Amino acid sequence: MVNFVWSSSCLLFALWDSHTKELLKVFNIDGQEVEMGAGFLAMAAAKETVGLEGSANGHWWLDAIGNVLVEGTLFERIGSRQLAGLLIAVWARKTLRPFIGDVDAAAVPCGFGHAIGNKGAVALRMRIYDRKICFINCHFAAHLEALNRRNADFDRVFWTMTFSPSSNGHNTAAAGASSVHPHRGGNANNDRTPELSEADMVVFLGDLNYRLQGITYEEARYFIAQRHLELLTEKDQLRAEMKAGRVFQGFREGVIKFPPTYKFEKHLTGLSGYDSSEKKRIPAWCDRILYRDSCCDSRTECSLACPVVSSIYMYDSCMDVTGSDHKPVKCIFNVDIAHVDELTRRQEFGEIVFSNEKVRRLIDDFGNVPETTFSSNNITLEGNDITVLRITNKCRRDGAVFQFFCGSQSVVKESEQASEHSSRDPFGFPNWLEVTPRTGIIKPGKTVEVSMRHRNVDTVDEFTGRSHKTQQNNDSSDKVVVLKVRITGNYPTESKSYEIHVSRRSSNNQYVESRGGVSRWSPPDLI
Template sequence: MDLDAAATAPAPAAAGAGDGGGSVGGSSQGGGNNNAPVFKEALTWQAYGRTPVLSMVVTSYGEIWSGSEGGVIKAWPYDAIAKSLSLSPEERHMAALLVERAYIDLRNHCTVGNVCSLPASDVKHMLADHSRAKVWTVTSMTFALWDARTRELLKVFGMDGQVESAKLETPVMPEQPMEEEVNPKAKPSKKDKSQGSLNFFQKSRNVLIGAADAVRRVATKGTFVEDNRRTGAVAQVMDGTIWSGCTNGAIIQWDGNGSRVQEFQHHTSSVQCIKALGERVWVGYASGTIQVMDADGNILAGWTGHSCPVIKMAIGGSYIYTLAHHGGIRGWPLNSPGPLDDIIRTELSNREQSYTRMEKINIMVGSWNVAQGKASAESLRSWLGSVSSDVGLVVVGLQEVEMGAGFLAISAAKETVGLEGSVNGQWWIDNIGKALDEGTSFHRVGSRQLAALLIAAWARKSLKPYVGDVDAAAVPCGLGRAIGNKGGVGLRIRVYDRKMCFVSNHFAAHLEAVSRRNADFDHIYRTMAFNKPHGSTASATSVQLHRTVNVNGNQVEEVRPDLAEADMVVFLGDFNYRLYGITYDEARDMVSQRSFDWLREKDQLRAEMKAGKVFQGMREGIIKFPPTYKFQKHQPGLGGYDSGEKKRIPAWCDRVLYRDSRSVSVAECSLECPVVASITSYVACMDVTESDHKPVRCTFSVDIARVDELIRRQEYGEIIESNEKVRSLLQEACFVPETTVSISEIKLENQENIVFQITNKCETSKAAFEILCDGQSIKKEDGTKSELLPRASFGFPLWLEVQPAVGLIKPGETVEITLHHEDFYTQEEFVDGIPQNWWCEDTRDKEAVLRINITGSSSTETKTHTINVQHCCPPSSAPPMMNLPAAAVPPSNVLASEGHSKRSSKKSQSKHRDQQQQQDYPQFGSSEVHDLCRMRCP
């Protein structure tokens, strides 16, 4: 359910589903002591076959528009919805079918001769511009502007404001050369075989380079390069402008005609949501940051609202509520920042001890370079299963799960389309799960594979309720930073509402490649991002860093790496740092004598960390086990070290390093320092022989300080109730500027325009207004009025135009509102998106009740004005009833249409149809049509 629907008054609401379903619901008075309204589903239908509903909006005239994949846009007329909602419960099975088939395919309406102005891209956002009765449909890169009344496509334009040209409706086929370059099974010609100019290793290298180049070429075509300029949110501000937020943190301001007004940027993280009230605008970012701006885009305040992306906002009462990616909801005073925040912050800080809770868990982390092999059940038990009984969380990282040029090339290609994993990778996950008694003692909470790299995590059954918000990410460091033979894969896991990141790594090999290893760590640490879905290789999950000046030269906030934001970070894997300044024989002698203290002085990693070149701010347990590399497979004991021709010097390649929340080692666990970890065990399993590396295992004892949100809310409530200053400030926040309306009764005739004024009498604050239609009534034949038919959130009747319907009024100023009567004589019926027939409009006198809501900028508290708008039809427009051809009889969904009119169209095709209709059928009154329908459909 949309968060907005939950925070607004009890009116009918529309919702879409991921399985392509749509629904309309309403509220009724619930039980219990508070008699709070309960939202109930009133009508459900299948909007799309197999594709999800990605966006939905209710237009200024009550139609429900929805967007889906491939640029498909459907509209459901108000009449069909109203008819279905009016049916009795016994007829409800017919209601869904009536609505389901009554849609209008707007994409087909814009396609002429296989040429369509709309892009075949997912319609991810929709916006109803109630100020001008228009609809915006938005894909990642384009905007389409529609007339809400006529459904006419007015304009298609890009993020740069340039109008897009119409394109042929043809499927996009993948480019053949790319497939050839990444195809590992391509066979050389006979001439190539005879020449034999390339050996196996040269061919493998060429395949990898080709795969890396393919990934880079996909990136230049928009998968990566344009990712930071995609539209992530869209909203209308009360001054009538439209704001769209980009994934690079920029915000574009548009006028009502789709022209760019300005672009500004105050943050580099992706814009996830935008919400406006009065003269203020709130923006939520993927970093968890919330910013408040004025209607001109000037930043008023900003703060960290959540520790993960802010994905939705809603306003209720004097608060704006923010929904975080992990499901948490928080409320903020609408007048923040201000004196109220300072008082509440101080009071809550004084009561911190009452809502602070301390937790302790054990975490076991294991790493193993498996050298493309598989382990026995006994080896897995020795490594992990035998010591897992007292741990709550297990994280395992593997390297070299599967290698080879063909596999790496295919993996790189799969990553470009969001695919991952392999048969070998799944084998390891399944068998490690068996060693941990998965399903009984542990539950797997997440995994990620990038070619040869794999990470997976299991939580004990008792801990699982406190584990969630698991995200994965990957960063390749192989050829061209695109191949996953080297790199890192990570999991971010929320434990007791604290973020913990675990990264399995494989850095550059060879003794002399120290600087490359340092660079691999730096690249992974800075670019690993968990906020976006992986796919299109891990480059698509990288963050933009160190951008302090935007394209307009404005200073913006710098985004910290995701790993820097975590409360605890653990790096594990084959880091490949070697022993230097020592011979093979010397190293073997020191190992046999267990002189590990002396050997540690020769450790490259220790020297680089001491120099501040790598793993800055991280620490490692004391190494008390022999070097874990390089061994001959299936040879037990220390005699198994490499004795071949190369005689690689033994080294501690396989390591586990970490940092917690402490800035100094003596800090105690608290809400300011929420995670404090200590190593209780750091060992290598020397008896495991299936690889040339030995697996390592590190166990942490972790103290976690968390907030008991229930107690904290209770404390917050007590502060609000007991503090007189707080209560006074909250009362002041509910201020609504005084306004006047120049008229209360309006009569419209003969397509005339009537103008009235709304005046803001307040000299200090702006007033926001919104005009709604509470309902309309019809004048019966005996001269009496029918019962008022409520329209709730379903906009204006089609015969009435109100512009502007929303806006801001400056202090002491007046705004003019224009009412216009539209007089059209035909209506259309659509079945399965195809127009079936048309009929005359209702020509009886009508009366609409308009409600003008006035609000301030710090509360949803409203003051209302009411205007009755009467429409009187000329007597000549309702001639006596005449015989009707069957095609002219309106369908059953007209029964609930109490005053609809034909949507105007400026196309010559519609004009010709209207002229033909007037020649074939005489004009008639809708009252007689209503009677005929009732006779046909008892």
Template sequence: MNKEVGCSQDLVKETKEKRGKKPLQMRKQRRRDTVDSEPKMSTMLEKCGGGWRWRRMTVMEDGSDPMGAALRVRDACTVGLEGSPNGQWWLDSIGNVLNGASFERVGSRQLAGLLIAVWARRNLKQYIGDIDSAAVPCGFGRAIGNKGAVGLRMRIYDRNICFVNCHFAAHMEAVDRRNEDFEHVFRTMTFNSLSSGLLAAAGSTSAVQLNRAANATNNRKPELSEADMVVFLGDFNYRLHDVSYEEAMELISRRRFDRLREKDQLRAEMKAGRVFQGLREAQIDFPPTYKFERNQAGLSGYDSSDKKRIPAWCDRILYRDSQSVSGAQCSLECPVVSSISMYKACIDVNDSDHKPVKSVFSVDIAHTNEITRRQEFGKIISSNKKVRSSFEELQVIPESAVSISNIILQNQDISIIRITNKSMTSTAGFEIMCEDLSTAIEDERVLKSRERGSTGFPNWLKVTPAIGIIYPEQTVEVSVQHVDPQSRQLYDRVSWNRWSEGTPEKIATLILQITGCYSTETKSYRVNVSHRSSSMAHTSKSTSWNGSQMWSESLI
């Protein structure tokens, strides 16, 4: 569904007559004054609903800032359906037709006159999830939504399926621009979580897409290329070349569509690999879908005006699935295999200059039944001793030892925790975290909690390294140190609260976890760390621990 944007000469003429005629010389002088003193005002008429309305945008044409002019156009002109019920009207109308047919709309997305919506049978909805939407403007400056694409991505039976509705550049000679529109859509379309069923405002959508397009110059893989199946549909605007109006009409009357297909721009561009790479289309056995006079039935409605636009298959449906070669069978290696059982135009529809095109797909999707998979996996483990033994070995935690369980820090002295891997064959991993952060007074009553630094330890405590691996029969030394304000700021970039001479004891509990390389199980050790100010140093001398003699107890 494409909103009509353009200028009506008759309406412009009528508007001028209403404003009143002015002498020719006065009009010419006013034009010169406007060009010399003011920015040029480009005026556009926009058909919205049942009537036309004016939209005016200011374009600076002094040549000083072309990019700025494009941005001003984008800001000044929102080509959308602001206040128009057209988009919602289509959703409601289709919903009413499907009402009672066990269908439910699962997603929709709109950009200006482009609208895409997907309905699914209710009994299939439980297998559909992760519904995301996207919009890419391709109009003036890649910012205006009169040309572009809207898309929906959803996960069906755990496979990503994308549907993209496109409207590309018009006119016979604009083949390269149409190819560029496709390339722009394919590379920059970025899907976001669907927050609402219908997004009618095009301004914010365009701005977001401009940012995405700017970031698309990196090596990020296009999201559409990662889908298991993609369906492109819409008004691609490719025409018939090297054929006259009379020749085309004569071939249509004889239903010699095979001769016309040889003149199809899209087929030629796809064959040359310049557009829609990797996609395919069902056989076209219906008349060209453009251009028709409104409200004229049948093939007699082709354009008979002075322009006599050559009929063309502007409206198409192309697709790609998981098949790398034709005829591949559906499997986990080729999870989505599709075929088309019907591809035709709705010639009887006569309220547009285009004829709608419809298609019926048959899609086979391979997916894994997780319940069955777990059951079979459990049977293999329980019945196969070799497999079970391998899993048991993977769960083994290497035997280890930690040299100390209590540390009392004074001043900036460094205490060492030695972690030993006693295994002769297995590598161990270790990680040190902080369980308790508190400041205690002399009677051991907790006074208040202290903030953690960015390392996860108290701001006054430095532990390095806090994570690592230990090879068989090797020992790793971990340093534990009380830090002063200046060194801590350099180490952690965290604000420091000064401690006075009368500051009470600082206490933290370190939890040291040991794990095997492939194990999800852990073995934990607890190491208590405290720091006393210099005024309390005499009480700590009689209770200090000898790190070389003390071994910690493990926590089971």
């Protein structure tokens, strides 16, 4: 986390050396006061209202940092977001990039009227190995006496931050995430679950502006010179508020082993650079990095139940940077992420299925289709008489569900070829055929009867447009339809289909039929 008011070379080489370069897989850089001035802040607020963000200075910094990281060769930029003077950006090694996805960005202004971005936060959220990781860059209210306003700024950021896809992000991953909620502060004004609480790891960093309280300027300078930093941390507002549970609930911070990072006179080196003006602002650790992961106990091991476990490898400041009244702070995390190897999971699932008899029986039950028989697969209709088709469920354990569908059909008039055209009812059956019932359940070991009959239908004269009843004794057409019967079990995951051929011969054609209008029995066709 840095304050962008000095040359890029000083900043980047302070944060980036050969040792760091080899360690890092994900690089997050955050800055405040990238842009200054009331005019720019007003313009930035106006741009935000129409969905625009960023500035020439912001893009310049992104390009400069990308050049140091050898962007495109070693690292790729994952995403970035700017709100007025606040800027956040994340890069990742190209070897890690395939495992990063769902990159989203967010911004919450906390300045005047909650509309101006001189104070507030910008954030990036992404999935790394299917776990949600969030980085939030903050700039909270200034001045010693504004403690409650700083707490309120955190409250507003945590409870109202809403993410949307980053312009630099590529959505490629998906998975679940854990939830950790801080206590809701008095300034939160809705009942929805904050999106930040759903992340597996959250890192807050920036100019949080918490000061040292109950100590004088001279006392603070003395303790700093004597390196009695532990005595100064006892006066730290942020530590006291966290201990009381009023802010950053559930978050942790590394051990502070560096001097207070504010306020310095520009271009002065060493500890002699603290503010010596008339105001003599008391030194303070304004610039902080806090985090939480999936675990409540730092001794917890990484597992699927606790998928993100982090520890701090290094937490320090860059005291050699002199271009700002703040000193940049840097932190390196060791992060263990538990994730599921999908190939291994599929292989193990297959082994369970084939080795576990109970599971195999369940799968067999889901896919079981009861054996059924039909009284005939060829039915001839005669006149308007009803012909019965019997379907028997041979299974003694499971019920069978049957459903009729209409397949192909044809009408052949005397001395003419077959025609595929025939009017149908709304369910696809030919108008001349009545099938009752068309669907139903056959209990185990039982038989159902399905009635079929030919019926007269209205026909329309193509010249006059008048409808009239078809006279049965004058109908000289042969009609044939193939009915498909689908049989399923209790769970319609599997099915079997059969064909039943139904024909109606005209009175002018001779046809030898078996008794009852049903032709000699033969097994139905299984398709």
